[in-house]
Amino acid sequence: MAEKSALLVVDMQIDFCPGGSLAVGEGDSIIPVINRYIALFSTNGLPVIATRDWHPPVTRHFREFGGLWPAHCVQGSAGSRFHPDITFPGNVVVVSKGMDPDRDAYSSFQANLETGLPFQDYLKIRGIDALYICGLATDYCVRNTSLDALGAGFSVTVLRDAIKGVDLNVGDSAKALVEITKAGGLLADLAGVEAIFTIEKGQ
Numbered sequence: 001m002a003e004k005s006a007l008l009v010v011d012m013q014i015d016f017c018p019g020g021s022l023a024v025g026e027g028d029s030i031i032p033v034i035n036r037y038i039a040l041f042s043t044n045g046l047p048v049i050a051t052r053d054w055h056p057p058v059t060r061h062f063r064e065f066g067g068l069w070p071a072h073c074v075q076g077s078a079g080s081r082f083h084p085d086i087t088f089p090g091n092v093v094v095v096s097k098g099m100d101p102d103r104d105a106y107s108s109f110q111a112n113l114e115t116g117l118p119f120q121d122y123l124k125i126r127g128i129d130a131l132y133i134c135g136l137a138t139d140y141c142v143r144n145t146s147l148d149a150l151g152a153g154f155s156v157t158v159l160r161d162a163i164k165g166v167d168l169n170v171g172d173s174a175k176a177l178v179e180i181t182k183a184g185g186l187l188a189d190l191a192g193v194e195a196i197f198t199i200e201k202g203q
Contacts, residue, residue: 004114006047006128009036010108010135010142012086015072017136022072024137024164028083033162034134035087042089044197048146050068050088051108051119051141054080054096059110061104073098089123095119107144109152120152130155132193138165146180156185162177 015021017028041048053073073080082088097111098104104110111119123129126192131149133142133156142163149156160181164171181187 004128004133005130005132006049006123006144007043007125008108008131008133008143009034009038009040009048009050009052009086009088010133011053011073011137012083012135013073013079014081015053015077016084017083019029020079024166027136028085028165028172030162030164031083033159036079036190037083037132037159037162037193038087038089040194040197041132047093048089048091048126049093049095050082050086050113051097051135051145052080052082053098053105053141055098059098059099059101061101067104075099093122094142095122106141107120107143107148109145109148123154123165128154130157132157132188134159134161136164137173137194138163139168139176140166143176143180146185147183150183150185156180157188157193158185159188159189161180161189175203 003012016024030176054075055061055073055075058065061133062071063069095108095113097108103122113122131154133146135142146156146158176197
């Protein structure tokens with residue numbers, strides 16, 4: 001794991017949690033375990049990266065303009081904010097996606113830092129080659145991010161106790177995890193990741 005790993009927290013925004021405009025069922029139930037992952041990576045000096053949807057008011061991503069989804073995570077709106085119970089560190093790296101009104105942009109590899117630096121370029125600059133991925137939603141942004149990361153040569157571990165899916169079609173989330181593992185991704189839970197840190201500290 002060491003210094004080449006990072007925690008990627010995908011789209012833990014108000015609009016994707018219960019009460020939001022595009023809520024994932026029980027999407028906020030994963031927050032306590034995500035916070036434990038954040039603490040684990042932060043205390044070991046590893047980067048914590050938070051992605052967010054950051055849509056303009058008019059985009060073909062929204063149902064009103066021909067897309068699949070109700071309006072959500074509009075730039076600067078209350079719903080676009082990270083859930084207040086997420087305990088991001090002060091040095092969290094925020095990357096934004098969905099700004100292009102002509103693209104759905106489900107993948108974090110279509111995201112940029114606030115400086116405009118593409119997400120993948122940031123990873124290369126930091127020497128990161130392994131991503132531990134959690135957040136929302138399993139069958140969309142977690143799936144697409146994981147597959148793009150694997151396609152770009154990164155090691156991917158999806159944290160299965162810290163994800164929730166939309167399941168627009170029943171079974172979509174389970175299929176997404178099968179697809180990710182077939183592409184070379186791994187699945188893990190908190191106990192397994194904590195064990196890795198413990199073993200490395202003992203070496």
